[in-house]
Amino acid sequence: MSTESKLQPIRGMNDILPSEIAYWQHLETTARALFAEYGFQEIRVPIVEHTSLFKRSIGELTDIVEKEMYTFADRSGDSLTLRPEVTAGLVRAMISNGLLHNQRQKVWCMGPMFRHERPQKGRYRQFHQIDVEAFGFAGPDLDAELILLTARLWQRLGIQRVTLNINSLGTPQSRQAYREILRNYFSRHREQLDEDSVRRLEGNPLRILDTKNPAMAELVAAAPLLTDYLDDESALHFKILRHHLDAVGVPYVVNPRLVRGLDYYTRTVFEWVTTELGSQDAVCSGGRYDGLVAQLGGDSTPAMGWALGEERIIGLMQVQGIQVQTQQPDVYVVLVGEGAEAVGLKLSEQLRSQLPGVRIETNCGGGSFKSQLKRADKSGARYALILGDSETEQQVIGLKSLRSDEPQVHVSWDQLVAELRQRVA
Numbered sequence: 001m002s003t004e005s006k007l008q009p010i011r012g013m014n015d016i017l018p019s020e021i022a023y024w025q026h027l028e029t030t031a032r033a034l035f036a037e038y039g040f041q042e043i044r045v046p047i048v049e050h051t052s053l054f055k056r057s058i059g060e061l062t063d064i065v066e067k068e069m070y071t072f073a074d075r076s077g078d079s080l081t082l083r084p085e086v087t088a089g090l091v092r093a094m095i096s097n098g099l100l101h102n103q104r105q106k107v108w109c110m111g112p113m114f115r116h117e118r119p120q121k122g123r124y125r126q127f128h129q130i131d132v133e134a135f136g137f138a139g140p141d142l143d144a145e146l147i148l149l150t151a152r153l154w155q156r157l158g159i160q161r162v163t164l165n166i167n168s169l170g171t172p173q174s175r176q177a178y179r180e181i182l183r184n185y186f187s188r189h190r191e192q193l194d195e196d197s198v199r200r201l202e203g204n205p206l207r208i209l210d211t212k213n214p215a216m217a218e219l220v221a222a223a224p225l226l227t228d229y230l231d232d233e234s235a236l237h238f239k240i241l242r243h244h245l246d247a248v249g250v251p252y253v254v255n256p257r258l259v260r261g262l263d264y265y266t267r268t269v270f271e272w273v274t275t276e277l278g279s280q281d282a283v284c285s286g287g288r289y290d291g292l293v294a295q296l297g298g299d300s301t302p303a304m305g306w307a308l309g310e311e312r313i314i315g316l317m318q319v320q321g322i323q324v325q326t327q328q329p330d331v332y333v334v335l336v337g338e339g340a341e342a343v344g345l346k347l348s349e350q351l352r353s354q355l356p357g358v359r360i361e362t363n364c365g366g367g368s369f370k371s372q373l374k375r376a377d378k379s380g381a382r383y384a385l386i387l388g389d390s391e392t393e394q395q396v397i398g399l400k401s402l403r404s405d406e407p408q409v410h411v412s413w414d415q416l417v418a419e420l421r422q423r424v425a
Contacts, residue, residue, distance in 0.1 A: 012117070012125030022326040023314045028110060030156050031130050035108045038149055040132060043107040045089040047114075051079040057088035057264055057292060059204065063196075068115040082114035086131045087264075087289070087305055088296070094135060095298040104136030110310070122280030122312050132286075133305035135293070140237045143268040143288060144244035146306055150272060150284050151250050157313070158322045162283060165255040166245075166270045167227070168238040169206075172291060174231040175266075179205055181224050192219050209259045225256040234267050241268055264292040268304065276319050283316060284308035328380030329361035330424040332402075334372040337389040341366075344387045347397075347413065354417045358424055377402050382424060385416075 009015055016024060032042075051071050058064050070082040083089055086109060094100050110130040117123055132149065134142055147164065154162055169175055182205040186193060193201065193208070194216065200207045209220055230238070245252055258269055269287030277283070286306025293301040317324070331351075335344040348362040361379055363372050369388070376384040386398030386408075397416060400408040411419050 010125070012119035014124060014126070022324045023317060024310065025327070026324045027157065027310060027313055027317075028130070031108075031110070031153060034149070034153055034156060035132065038106070038145070040106045040108045040134075043090065043093065043109050044111070045086065045093045045109065047083055047112065048080050049083055049089050049092065051081040053088050053092055053296070054081055054084060056296060057091065058085070059264070062204075062207070064115060068117055070114045070116060084115045085113055085307065086111070086129060087133065087292075087307070090131070090133050090305075091292055091296055091298070091303070094301075095293065095296060100135055100293065100298055100301050104134075106134045108132045120280070122277050122309070122315060124311060128310040129307045130310060131305060131307045133303065135301055135303045137304070138290070138302040140241040140268070141244060143237075143241050143304055144248075146286065146304055147245065147270055148248060148250060150306065150308070154272075157317060158320070159313070159316060160320060161276065162272045162274050162316075164245075164250065164252040164270060164272055165258050166241070166252050166268065167255050167258040168230055168234050168267050169226065169259065169265055169269055169287070170230045170234040171266060174229060174234060175206070175226070178224070178226050178229040181229065182206065182208070185223055186219075189219055192216065206259050209257050220257065226259075227254075227256045237267055264289040264295065266290050270306070272308075274316055277312060277315055280312060282309075283312045326380070327359070329359040330381060331358065331360045331383050331385055331420065332376035332379050332381035333360065333362040334369065334376055334384050334386045335363050336369045336372065336387070337392075339389045339392050340387045343392050347387070347416075351417065351420065355420060358420065383420075 035042075051069070054069060055065055060066070064084050069084050072080060074080050090107065090109065094105065099105055108131060110128065112126050112128050114126055116125055119125060132146060134146065147166075151164075154160075170178070183201060186197070186201055186205055186208055190198065190201070194211070194213050197208045197211060197213075197216065206226075208216075209223065211220060242252070242254075255271075258271060265287040267288045267290065270285070271282045272284040273281045274283055275281065284306055285308075286304070288302070288304040290302045291300075293299065293303060333344055333348050335341045345362060348360055351358070351360055361381065363375060367375070369386075373384065382401070382403050384398075384400045384402055386400060391397055391410070395413045396410045397413065398408055399411050399419065
C-alpha cells in the first residue's frame with residue numbers, strides 16, 4: 001500500500017495513543033476529584049444538537065457559527081451540528097429536564113468538541129474540553145469560587161506561570177450603549193478595518209476588539225474602554241469579585257480588552273493565559289451569562305461557567321516538565337508450557353479476585369522463557385511470576401524482582417497472596 005493511499009485520520013482530528021494517555025487520565029482524574037470537593041456533579045449531554053441551538057446561543061455573527069461549525073442535514077431533513085462548545089447544550093439540558101425550577105445546579109462535563117478551523121499546535125478540529133457550569137447563583141461570590149477552582153486545579157496539577165485576566169462586560173443594556181460608542185469609533189477609521197471587522201461593525205463591534213490582526217493592534221488599543229461605561233451594579237459586582245480574589249491571594253490582571261468570542265457573556269469574563277504555548281495562549285476561559293437561559297426559552301436564571309482545553313493543558317504540563325505516573329502492571333505472569341498456561345490463567349484470576357487494585361498482566365501468545373521475560377521487563381512491572389510445567393507439578397511459582405537485585409524465590413500457591421500483599425499491595 002502506497003503512502004498516499006494509507007488510511008489517515010481526518011485533518012485536525014488526532015489519535016490519542018496509549019503512550020500519551022497517562023497525561024489525559026491524570027488531568028481528568030484530578031479534575032473529577034476536585035469538582036466533587038467543590039460540590040459539582042457530572043452531567044453528560046449529546047455531541048450532536050439542533051443547529052438552531054448554537055445560532056441562538058453563540059450568535060449568528062460569530063466566527064464559530066459563520067465559518068467553523070460541522071453542520072449537516074439528517075435523513076429527516078433536520079439541520080444538526082456537532083457541538084462546537086458545550087455550554088449551549090448544558091443550558092438546553094437544564095431546560096429540557098426541568099432542572100432549574102426553584103433549584104440551583106453546579107455541574108461539570110468533559111468530552112470532544114468540533115470546529116472546522118485551520119489546524120495548528122493547540123488548535124484542532126476535534127478537541128477536548130472540561131467544562132464547569134453553575135446555575136441560579138447571581139452574586140460575585142460564585143464568580144470568585146469558579147475562578148478559585150481553576151487556581152486550585154493548576155496547583156493540584158503542578159502548573160505554574162499562568163496569568164489570570166479578568167474583565168466585566170456589564171449588562172446587555174450598558175453593553176448596547178457601549179456598542180454604539182464603539183461602532184462610531186471604528187466607523188471613523190473604517191479604512192483601517194480588515195474584512196472581518198467591517199462585517200462585524202454593524203452586527204457586533206465588540207468582536208473587533210478580539211481581532212488577532214496585528215495591523216489593527218494600534219487602532220484597537222486606542223478604542224474606548226468598556227469599563228468606562230459600566231452600569232453601577234456591574235461595576236459593584238466587579239469590585240466585589242476583585243475583593244474576593246485579593247482576600248484569597250489569587251493575582252490577576254484587569255484586561256479591559258478581554259471580551260470573549262461568544263455573544264452570550266455578561267458581566268464577569270476571565271481567561272487564564274500562558275506565554276509557553278506559542279500563539280495559542282489561552283488555556284482556560286469563562287464568564288457569566290445571566291441571559292442565556294431565558295434566551296433559549298427557560299426562566300430567567302443567572303449562570304456562569306468556564307471551559308479548559310485538555311490538549312493545551314497537557315501541552316503546558318509537558319512543556320513545564322511535569323511528570324505523570326504511567327499505569328504499569330505490578331506483576332507480569334510468565335507462563336512456559338501448555339500445562340503452565342492452563343493453570344496460570346486460572347491462578348491469575350484468583351490473584352485478581354483476592355488482591356483488588358494490584359495490576360496483574362498475564363503473558364498471552366506463548367513464547368520462550370527468554371522472550372517472555374523480556375516482555376515482563378518492558379511492561380514496567382516490578383515483579384515477574386514464573387510458572388513452568390515443573391513449578392506446576394510442585395504447586396509453586398517463581399517470584400523474580402525486575403527492578404532490584406533481590407534473589408528469586410519460589411513461593412507455594414497457598415502463600416502467594418500473602419507474599420504479594422506484603423510486596424506490592
